[in-house]
Amino acid sequence: MSDHSGLSIENLSIAFDGGQKIAVNGVSLRVAMGEAVGLVGESGSGKSLTSRAALGLLPKKSTASGQIRVGRHSILGMSPGQLRAVRGAGIAMVFQDPMSSLNPVARIGDSITQVIRSHGDVSEGDAFARAVGLMERVGIRDAKARAASFPHEFSGGMRQRIMIAMALAAKPAILVADEPTTALDVIVQKNILTLLDDLRREEGMGLLLVSHDLAVVASLCSRIAVMYAGQIVEEGPTKDILLHPRMPYTVGLLASTRRDKSAARLMSIPGAPPPLGDRAKGCRFAPRCPLAIDVCRAGAVSLAEVSPGHTARCIRTADVQSMNLESFSLMQREVAHG
Amino acid sequence: MSDAPISLMPVRPGVAWLSKGNWSLRVGIASFVLILLAAIFAPLITAYDPILIDLANALKAPSLAHPMGTDHLGRDVLTRVIYAARIDLQIGAIGVALPLIIGTILGLVAGYYGGWVDAVIGRIVDVIIAFPFLVLVIAIVAMLGPGLLNLYIALTIVSWVLYTRIIRAETIALKKREYVLAARNLGFGHLRIMFRHILPNAIPPALVFAMSDFALDVQVGATLSFFGMGAQPPAPEWGLMIAESRSMMLTAPWTVVGPGLAIVIVSLVVSLIGDGFADKVRRLDE
Amino acid sequence: MAEPLLRVEGISKSYAPRRGFFSAPAPNLRPALASASFELSKGEILGVVGESGSGKTTLARCVALLERADSGRIIFKGEDLTVLSEPQLRKRRRGIQTVFQDPYASLNPTIRIGDALGEVMLVHGLATRQTLRESVGALLRQVGLPVAAADAYPKAFSGGQRQRICIARALAAQPDILIADEPVSSLDVSVQAQVVNLILDLKDRLGLSVIFIGHDLQLIDFIAPRVLVMLAGEIVETIPADRSIADARHEYTRALIQAVPKLETVTG
Ligand SMILES: Nc1ncnc2c1ncn2[C@@H]1O[C@H](COP(=O)(O)OP(=O)(O)OP(=O)(O)O)[C@@H](O)[C@H]1O
Numbered sequence: 001m002s003d004h005s006g007l008s009i010e011n012l013s014i015a016f017d018g019g020q021k022i023a024v025n026g027v028s029l030r031v032a033m034g035e036a037v038g039l040v041g042e043s044g045s046g047k048s049l050t051s052r053a054a055l056g057l058l059p060k061k062s063t064a065s066g067q068i069r070v071g072r073h074s075i076l077g078m079s080p081g082q083l084r085a086v087r088g089a090g091i092a093m094v095f096q097d098p099m100s101s102l103n104p105v106a107r108i109g110d111s112i113t114q115v116i117r118s119h120g121d122v123s124e125g126d127a128f129a130r131a132v133g134l135m136e137r138v139g140i141r142d143a144k145a146r147a148a149s150f151p152h153e154f155s156g157g158m159r160q161r162i163m164i165a166m167a168l169a170a171k172p173a174i175l176v177a178d179e180p181t182t183a184l185d186v187i188v189q190k191n192i193l194t195l196l197d198d199l200r201r202e203e204g205m206g207l208l209l210v211s212h213d214l215a216v217v218a219s220l221c222s223r224i225a226v227m228y229a230g231q232i233v234e235e236g237p238t239k240d241i242l243l244h245p246r247m248p249y250t251v252g253l254l255a256s257t258r259r260d261k262s263a264a265r266l267m268s269i270p271g272a273p274p275p276l277g278d279r280a281k282g283c284r285f286a287p288r289c290p291l292a293i294d295v296c297r298a299g300a301v302s303l304a305e306v307s308p309g310h311t312a313r314c315i316r317t318a319d320v321q322s323m324n325l326e327s328f329s330l331m332q333r334e335v336a337h338g
Numbered sequence: 339m340s341d342a343p344i345s346l347m348p349v350r351p352g353v354a355w356l357s358k359g360n361w362s363l364r365v366g367i368a369s370f371v372l373i374l375l376a377a378i379f380a381p382l383i384t385a386y387d388p389i390l391i392d393l394a395n396a397l398k399a400p401s402l403a404h405p406m407g408t409d410h411l412g413r414d415v416l417t418r419v420i421y422a423a424r425i426d427l428q429i430g431a432i433g434v435a436l437p438l439i440i441g442t443i444l445g446l447v448a449g450y451y452g453g454w455v456d457a458v459i460g461r462i463v464d465v466i467i468a469f470p471f472l473v474l475v476i477a478i479v480a481m482l483g484p485g486l487l488n489l490y491i492a493l494t495i496v497s498w499v500l501y502t503r504i505i506r507a508e509t510i511a512l513k514k515r516e517y518v519l520a521a522r523n524l525g526f527g528h529l530r531i532m533f534r535h536i537l538p539n540a541i542p543p544a545l546v547f548a549m550s551d552f553a554l555d556v557q558v559g560a561t562l563s564f565f566g567m568g569a570q571p572p573a574p575e576w577g578l579m580i581a582e583s584r585s586m587m588l589t590a591p592w593t594v595v596g597p598g599l600a601i602v603i604v605s606l607v608v609s610l611i612g613d614g615f616a617d618k619v620r621r622l623d624e
Numbered sequence: 625m626a627e628p629l630l631r632v633e634g635i636s637k638s639y640a641p642r643r644g645f646f647s648a649p650a651p652n653l654r655p656a657l658a659s660a661s662f663e664l665s666k667g668e669i670l671g672v673v674g675e676s677g678s679g680k681t682t683l684a685r686c687v688a689l690l691e692r693a694d695s696g697r698i699i700f701k702g703e704d705l706t707v708l709s710e711p712q713l714r715k716r717r718r719g720i721q722t723v724f725q726d727p728y729a730s731l732n733p734t735i736r737i738g739d740a741l742g743e744v745m746l747v748h749g750l751a752t753r754q755t756l757r758e759s760v761g762a763l764l765r766q767v768g769l770p771v772a773a774a775d776a777y778p779k780a781f782s783g784g785q786r787q788r789i790c791i792a793r794a795l796a797a798q799p800d801i802l803i804a805d806e807p808v809s810s811l812d813v814s815v816q817a818q819v820v821n822l823i824l825d826l827k828d829r830l831g832l833s834v835i836f837i838g839h840d841l842q843l844i845d846f847i848a849p850r851v852l853v854m855l856a857g858e859i860v861e862t863i864p865a866d867r868s869i870a871d872a873r874h875e876y877t878r879a880l881i882q883a884v885p886k887l888e889t890v891t892g
Pocket residue numbers: 016023041042043044045046047048049050059060212276
């Protein structure tokens with residue numbers, strides 16, 4: 001796709017219960033061709049809703065506003081037929097649980113062949129040959145023989161590779177991977193991440209990698225967006241996010257990945273995110289934030305640029321910058337007990 | 339350690355699950371309760387006697403006094419249809435309850451213990467399932483002699499196997515669930531694990547099936563009574579009523595329309611409940 | 625030398641190949657657990673690490689007496705448990721409790737939290753009906769949950785909260801040993817830290833012995849001074865308390881360390 005400018009999400013909001021419960025709130029995000037962008041956040045923060053919306057996959061009974069563009073196509077409001085056309089070559093997705101997305105009674109070679117044929121006028125034989133090629137591409141040894149196997153005959157990691165092969169079938173410009181390694185152990189996770197990285201580089205795809213694990217996302221992505229309670233609360237180049245976080249929630253996430261053996265306990269963010277439909281009008285992180293002051297709770301806090309290409313949704317970005325993880329974590333313990 | 343703020347939404351099953359916009363369940367249950375009340379309070383609804391013969395009024399067409407007309411012995415058809423619900427609902431209830439209880443216990447035991455226990459129960463199930471349902475029921479009643487009691491015995495012998503199959507499959511799946519492992523780990527006894535930890539989670543599909551089984555039993559009861567093997571005259575029973583009036587079907591069609599409709603309506607109502615309940619179970623699973 | 629709380633001597637376990645029309649062809653006959661031996665003292669945390677399929681859960685289930693080992697001995701408080709009959713075992717199980725990996729499958733959806741905890745104490749005579757509510761409340765507070773949680777059903781709770789409830793349920797049995805089988809693998813990173821800290825707190829407060837299982841060696845190393853590394857059913861390396869995982873000898877152990885994505889490698 002020569003006319004492709006990647007994925008762009010503008011001011012996306014997704015609500016349930018006739019607009020009562022806003023699960024995703026004004027999210028904007030760009031993924032250029034050849035670029036890897038990470039989307040991080042806790043369970044329920046709206047990562048999956050956002051990333052699935054990029055493929056036009058909205059849950060029933062939800063309403064979406066804003067704009068999503070894949071190349072020159074505007075996704076929101078497309079008919080199912082138009083969406084299908086965009087989904088193959090424009091954008092494709094890999095899910096967390098490969099077993100539930102694979103047809104258990106179809107040989108995997110046939111499954112991939114079918115996807116290829118549904119996206120182009122290819123003969124059965126050619127499509128099958130390409131399916132085998134894709135399986136080799138994602139690192140399945142002895143692909144031709146394995147094409148005759150059923151999903152349950154593969155390990156979790158292998159199944160995830162097959163899902164990736166399927167997603168690649170129509171040569172998408174953008175690949176969205178929602179927690180592609182969360183169900184896998186560390187060694188398999190590393191293999192899958194390496195595969196995704198290679199594919200991005202060699203095929204020039206844009207990659208949107210969604211995960212709750214900052215370290216996973218950081219290992220692959222050049223930019224990271226952090227979501228909290230339906231909003232993006234910080235976004236910027238990976239190095240800036242990791243070295244100079246400017247939003248307390250990001251600091252907390254970073255702290256909780258630290259494995260400092262000299263400490264007696266892991267650092268953590270006390271408390272839990274606010275439930276859907278019970279989100280304060282001020283900063284949504286305020287109940288858990290050690291820096292929270294009255295102004296934070298007064299009104300909506302907007303995303304502001306803190307350095308070129310780096311935005312944060314916090315009133316006290318300057319104070320965040322001047323503190324280190326330890327003092328932050330100490331303060332947080334006080335929040336928890338106070 | 340932090341005290342995480344918690345959002346608690348206490349759930350009261352049994353009240354909440356009815357209120358969740360499931361119309362087929364609600365309509366089904368409401369209609370069923372209505373039919374049940376009609377059967378129980380039949381003497382308050384109709385002034386006629388369902389059995390007393392009144393030849394002077396034989397084969398009267400429907401009128402204000404007899405909305406469904408009268409049969410060849412002058413009995414009010416509507417009255418008999420309403421009283422018949424007592425017997426027919428009883429056939430459905432007993433025909434479901436006994437097999438459900440027996441089948442559930444055997445299914446639990448087979449699925450939980452596995453091994454030779456499972457093998458023995460499984461073989462018996464296979465043998466019974468190999469026979470066509472109706473043929474087997476008729477054969478057993480023919481052997482034991484006509485009458486309701488023998489009908490119940492036949493229904494029980496034939497249909498517990500289906501409940502056993504359902505419960506056994508659920509039990510085998512649930513046995514591997516972590517909460518059942520945890521119950522074993524906590525040192526709980528087998529009975530406690532089977533009946534408190536597995537059964538409540540295994541029973542919903544069996545209950546869904548019980549609804550269609552209820553309708554089937556009512557139909558089988560009517561059919562057998564029609565052939566003279568179930569309820570005996572002069573008892574009011576839908577199948578028996580149709581049988582008694584079948585020679586007048588063309589000249590006095592009202593004598594069979596009432597009981598026929600009753601069978602259809604009860605089957606419909608029960609399958610509404612079954613559908614609604616199945617829907618409910620599916621949504622709980624998600 | 626004093627007898628340790630738990631001594632596991634060469635336990636092995638193979639699962640019989642599943643037979644049947646639809647089952648996978650040629651199941652490998654490699655044992656799920658091959659001659660595993662280790663000791664656990666009172667108040668100690670032992671880490672177990674390995675990739676999926678390496679036999680961690682099989683080890684946990686054998687030690688928790690949920691599976692019978694094919695061979696070997698499990699000596700708990702000086703008594704060999706492998707020779708006991710099923711009814712005898714049932715009485716011993718209380719002493720070795722497990723927290724499972726999947727918090728969503730670990731709680732019975734039809735039982736309120738308070739009833740689930742109370743049942744354990746009543747069955748074992750650890751509380752009376754009069755003191756039950758109080759004891760349940762104490763357990764919930766101990767794992768950082770409000771007492772009101774007792775009246776709710778599991779579906780009202782998030783993954784992290786469920787894992788706390790599972791820990792409370794295990795504690796209700798007043799065990800000597802807590803086996804945590806990947807208790808945080810399915811939780812968010814930030815919630816992982818909360819649950820890990822809770823387990824460490826409980827170990828200190830109650831003098832529990834803990835077997836903590838996981839696949840993230842970095843995390844296991846933080847939690848446990850002594851770590852067993854498992855591969856294909858065998859314990860291939862034991863990293864003692866006085867040695868750092870950085871000095872691990874086995875090639876596989878080093879692969880495990882390298883596989884964990886680390887922020888430091890990105891920030892340089
Ligand atoms: N079909 C739906 N109906 C109602 N609410 C929904 C639906 N799908 C998602 N939500 C709600 O929207 C919010 C965001 O959900 P989403 O799945 O995007 O979160 P997530 O960040 O991907 O979380 P996880 O890490 O658990 O995958 C959650 O509060 C969730 O409960």
